Amino acid sequence: MHGAGFLHDYGAAAAMVSGSFPCYTNVVITECSEFETKGRAKRGSRMILRNMTRLEIMLMLSLTIPVTLVLLWPQQRWPLMLMIVWLLGLGLNVWVMQRRKHRKHCEYLLKHAQMSAIRTLSHHRHDWMNEMQILYGYLRLNKLDKAVDVMDRIRERMEHDSKISQIGTPELATFLLSFRTVCDAMRLDVKVQDGLTLDRFPYDADKLSRAVMALINVIRFRAVTNLQHDNVLTLSFYELNGGLTLEMSYEGELAAADSVQFELRKCVEGLGDIAVREEPAERPLQERTMVIRFPLQA
Template structure:
């Protein structure tokens, strides 16, 4: 709607130039129509530039507001998760169960290390998507494991293209994940680098809608930059178990 209004205003502004142009045609031997045309053109040009700047500023403000809102939701969700873990830890300490408390601390430490590696993966768009995933998806849990010392921005890939491909792979499972009748849907991702390629291992356990076409859709996400090594096929039951590895060969 905003784009349509912007187009109409711009079109109307330039069409209004017909008035001074007509005056030049009707009175070709006088000087004032030329001055009128020059001033009118300058005024229209100034108006259009001002409108473009205002629209660009409003667009940037909306993007900033959206990013801030997403960050707040992510922080709120993480705070809720940590509070739950701390309450469990406090309960075990009150019950004098140190072994159980140690397990909770180890789980918290592992989550913190995971989030730290995601935030340092080197591609802002991908890191933001993975860290905020829990706030935008309630049908599937995403567990991410990144090889120590793996930074995508230090690898010879087009970062934006690689990021969109990986996000697309996750979204294939995200949008196909059906509300489970029992348990939960879990997608595990493991990033690791081999000698001549970047590999991402996927392991999905849960319920999928239209599961037969998942592999084909995944292949479209990596077309031209990677290939799928299909692993375990899903069993003949509602609950699906899929494993696969996506290979991204390093450019020469």
């Protein structure tokens, strides 16, 4: 089936395939320096302020009123009581606003998911209508052998979609089935071994699903549209020696291909090993087949 794409931007899934790769990727875990830690703390503080509404900021600044009164009359009880009541009221207002903001965010996500589902169903309906029209035409022309071929093709596509929908995690299944609705620069073909589901393997299926989506997005964001031929990324999921193997084969053009190798490693860091198959010399450097094995070998 022509692949997938979905409603959430799985962040900076920045990365992928380059001209030449080493046989295997070793994962290296580095410690953050003190400078990096301080920089992240500052960025986190700026992010918090950026996400606060103007009303929330005004409410926080209003705390200066009871605090000032307490400092002016430290021997009096009423400024302290006023500050306590002020804090309780402020906390209640912030809680109500945060609840309202969370509800709006959930409504937005729900609407976005519904629109994505509608686009996916619309694309599938269009595909099925094309197949039905071809089938109807062969039947009217009494070309039964051709009609049987169309029915076999429809059956194969239905089985293919069924395998993807049962891959084990709804997040990844939705991503793969809806990819074509959000990406025009690349076609995604997915092959899943019979009976294979991610949740049967002894590692975090959700974490693995996010890694797979990141790998796909790396290629997706690097794919260069070419009017002469399609960019095609083929994924093959299969079990090998008790572990999951993901084979990725890309045919097409990539932007900034030299940095793709580094980004590819980041996507599966701590999860799996990456190997690159030996390709025929006549095959373009941009077209490579990568094999990713999970879990990471000790």
